[in-house]
Amino acid sequence: MSLNVALLRETFERAKVENGGATALGMSFYSRLFEKYPSVRPLFSTPPEEQHKKLLASIASIVAAVEKPDMLLPFLHAMGIRHLKYKTENAHYGAVAENLVAVLAEHLSKEGEWTDEMRVTWEAAMKTVSDIMIEAADNPAKFQAELTAAGFEPNGFKKNDPRPWVLEGELAKSAH
Numbered sequence: 001m002s003l004n005v006a007l008l009r010e011t012f013e014r015a016k017v018e019n020g021g022a023t024a025l026g027m028s029f030y031s032r033l034f035e036k037y038p039s040v041r042p043l044f045s046t047p048p049e050e051q052h053k054k055l056l057a058s059i060a061s062i063v064a065a066v067e068k069p070d071m072l073l074p075f076l077h078a079m080g081i082r083h084l085k086y087k088t089e090n091a092h093y094g095a096v097a098e099n100l101v102a103v104l105a106e107h108l109s110k111e112g113e114w115t116d117e118m119r120v121t122w123e124a125a126m127k128t129v130s131d132i133m134i135e136a137a138d139n140p141a142k143f144q145a146e147l148t149a150a151g152f153e154p155n156g157f158k159k160n161d162p163r164p165w166v167l168e169g170e171l172a173k174s175a176h
């Protein structure tokens with residue numbers, strides 16, 4: 001897949017500063033998700049005020065590592081396996097992807113442009129991320145060696161790291 005990485009990064013950087021920034025984007029994500037797909041609401045016990053920070057940190061990690069499959073694949077496989085605990089179903093991924101692209105479109109349209117190419121780029125990125133997470137959720141045993149090598153437990157969590165949704169590189173970046 002030839003993903004427009006520059007456009008993915010550029011639009012994510014814009015999303016963090018425009019129209020109320022990442023908090024506004026994250027809160028819109030959950031309010032639209034729960035309104036449009038009410039059946040997923042009971043799966044969430046963490047309030048949107050906290051949950052959106054995790055979602056945005058995971059997306060920042062994905063965007064940062066998009067050209068580093070050695071880091072990104074175990075990170076996404078672990079995340080897919082963790083979602084089994086949250087009772088996520090494969091069919092939910094399309095809804096979450098549709099929802100993210102829709103809120104991003106609205107968010108970025110407020111102060112600047114949102115083009116078809118941006119939409120295609122984000123749809124492709126979300127489809128790839130979803131496929132990778134689902135593949136691991138469907139067959140966790142197949143990914144155990146990879147997870148162990150990357151420091152994850154068999155259930156996709158990390159023993160000494162309460163934030164397994166943040167990739168080390170992204171953590172280092174946000175620390176300065």
Ligand code: HEM
Nearest residue numbers: 040043044045046054055058082086088092093096129165
């Ligand atoms: C693009 C795919 C997705 C990404 C990047 C993502 C990201 C995250 C992150 C970072 C967390 C925090 C906990 C953790 O990492 O273990 C989380 C938790 C969760 N996600 Fe996702 N997720 C995705 C897809 C989905 C889907 C399709 C569903 C189904 C509705 C879902 C439902 C949940 C639930 C229920 C939790 C736990 C919330 C709680 O603590 O109450 N996620 N997700």
